[in-house]
Amino acid sequence: MDSIIFDLDGTLWDPSKTVARAWSEALSNLEYAKGEITEDDLKRTMGLQIQQIAEILFDYLEKDKQMEVINECCRIERRYLRQDGGELFRDLEKVLDHLSKTYKLYIVSNCQDGYIESFYHYHKLEKHFLDYENPGRTGLSKGENIKLIIERNQLKSSIYVGDTQGDKDAADFAGIPFVYAAYGFGELSEYDYKIDQVSDLLEIF
CATH class of the missing domain: 3.40.50.1000 (HAD superfamily/HAD-like)
Structure with missing residues (x-):
């Protein structure tokens, strides 16, 4: 080998604690998104691709809106992870x-x-x-x-x-x-x- x-x-x-805080902030930035993201939410979607996660966590939205939300989550997530790991x-x-x-x-x-x-x-x-x-x-x-x-x-x-x-x-x-x-x-x-x-x-x- x-x-x-x-x-x-x-x-x-x-990274669940950091990512949950980042994604919850992202949802608060978008008037059509609701609730907050918990560590348990993230852990049940670990290993999936971004599109699949969006379909599971934001199933109350149309697909184009799901991707808008997940992209905002990822944008803020990168900043949080670089700061807090x-x-x-x-x-x-x-x-x-x-x-x-x-x-x-x-x-x-x-x-x-x-x-x-x-x-x-x-x-x-x-x-x-x-x-x-x-x-x-x-x-x-x-x-x-x-x-x-x-x-x-x-x-x-x-x-x-x-x-x-x-x-x-x-x-x-x-x-x-x-x-x-x-x-x-x-x-x-x-x-x-x-x-x-x-x-x-x-x-x-």
């Missing part, structure tokens, strides 16, 4: 430092453009990763973006680490093994490897 590709939310960090899972920095000495590390997440950059900016972890991708930049599915990372970086033997069924499906699509981060937001029964905390990666690799 020469590389490890990571999901972001629920795998490397939990999210909650890194325990021992993450130590584990990344150790793994990056042996393996090439990457991120593929179902997020908008600028989201991974906000993660890098606040937590100063960009030094551990060689490349990243998301549908906000490519318009592709997570599985297609994993394949893009593999092809672009000429990787020979990769593995994907994530926490949801969507992550497992994406790894299957890309034809690579899957590590289930059981401490994240999803519940899975099928996987190639399972970790209960980030540091368990050091036992696998």
